Amino acid sequence: MATFLSISASPQAISSTHAVLSHVNRRLLAAGHTVRTLPVRELPPGPLLAADSSDPEIAEAIEAVAGADALVVATPVYQAAYSGLLKVFLDVLPQFAFRGKSVLPIVTGGSPAHVLAVDYALRPILSALGAAHVGQGWFVPSSHIRVFADGGLVIDPSSLTPLAQVTDEFLDLVGARPAPTAPLPGRVDSAGGPRISAVAGHPDIEARRVIPGDPALAPLLSDLVIEYGTRYGRPSPNTQLTEVPTTDFLPPEGLFVVLVEGGVTVAGGAIRRYDEKTAEVKRVWTSHRHRRRGLARRVMAELEAAAAELGYLRVHLTTGPRQAEARDLYLASGYVPRFDQSADPETIGPLAFAKELVPGAGLPDWRHPTWAVQMDPDDRRQVHAAINGARR
Ligand SMILES: Cc1cc2nc3c(=O)[nH]c(=O)nc-3n(C[C@H](O)[C@H](O)[C@H](O)COP(=O)(O)O)c2cc1C
Secondary structure, eight states, X not given: OOEEEEEEOOXXXXXXXXXXHHHHHHHHHHTTOEEEEEEGXXXXXXXXXXXXXXXHHHHHHHHHHHHOSEEEEEEEOBTTXXXXXXXXXXXXXXXXXXXXXXXXXXXXXXXXXXXXXXXXXXXXXXXXXXXXXXXXXXXXXXXXXXXXXXXXXXXXXXXXXXXXXXXXXXXXXXXXXXOOOOOOOOOXXXXXXXXXXXXXXXXXXXEEEEOTTOGGGHHHHHHHHHHHHHHHOSOOTTGGGGOSOGGGGOTTTOEEEEEEETTEEXXXXXXXXXXXTEEEEEEEEEOGGGTTSSHHHHHHHHHHHHHHHTTOOEEEEEEOTTOHHHHHHHHHTTOEEOSOTTSOGGGTOSEEEEEEOOTTOOOTTSOOOOBOSOOOHHHHHHHHHHHHHHHO
């Protein structure tokens, strides 16, 4: 595991740049690395401007750079270049302070005219300081960044996705990123045969029904922690959306569905019991590398089919007020909102939706997924028969 130093170079106390950097840090932490943040604005201004490396705090900052395996350098665009605050800090460093290190540049700015500030302004000085590799980097327009008073942050998906991608590529560059989940071994379904369930339109994607603890769930669960932590900051009723016991997702009352492509989990979601006749959808997720492929719609269809098979008659779900994409997905999937759509979502909290299931509708064009869990087929059939009999 590597030690990262994230240098935050905005002079502002409430900073868009710092917020974006905090999100990148979450991704680095989730990959198992040590991350230290250096907000340059908190260094003593006198010694900083005088380039006094004998000052204990300045000396400690220089030491932090020397001790890092890799760095993230985040700055706003000021006057068409990186911030002056970043320049005065870089000026106190030794000439080749970044020698042998990988550096990821992140820039926020107000004008699309300065999208290339990463390349024409920041990249040259990082190279001049000896960086072995300067990552792809990314410019996030300030119009794509919304910082909330509670520490929450919403980044527009059109910036969030590439930001996540350049962060992943940087982790690959540093060479310490865990390998993608290996293909799972063949499993036995309830009928005793091998389970293959192609997803229509995506012949290489397989839908699997799995239980908590399955390794295919790892990317989904860790990414949801990053998503909720970023969007809601401090713990709140919205972050509690993820805080339900994993045992809730065990058959016969719940399960996870994952879409797996080439051995890698690309999307997923879960259902659990809400009441005797109602399933609750939770944890719907699509990998940032696989957005805009219609996978979340497919996950919803798979979950609804599974809920019907488990004997539920309707589906209930909630999403947070800062998840506009999820809200759009549920509306497009035929869910009826149970809140005032004209109100500011921030004043509502978790947003509730519901949908009646059509008995026997299933997945018309697709083969049904089968269970990817090792269960005694007879036990499961008996349990489901009992549940179906009681509910219908
Ligand atoms: C003094 C000043 C100069 C700026 N100059 C530029 C500029 O030349 N080009 C640009 O795209 N944005 C410019 N901006 C906008 C900032 O880059 C943008 O709002 C950024 O997200 C602020 O980040 P911060 O909140 O971390 O300071 C400027 C902002 C300030 C305060």
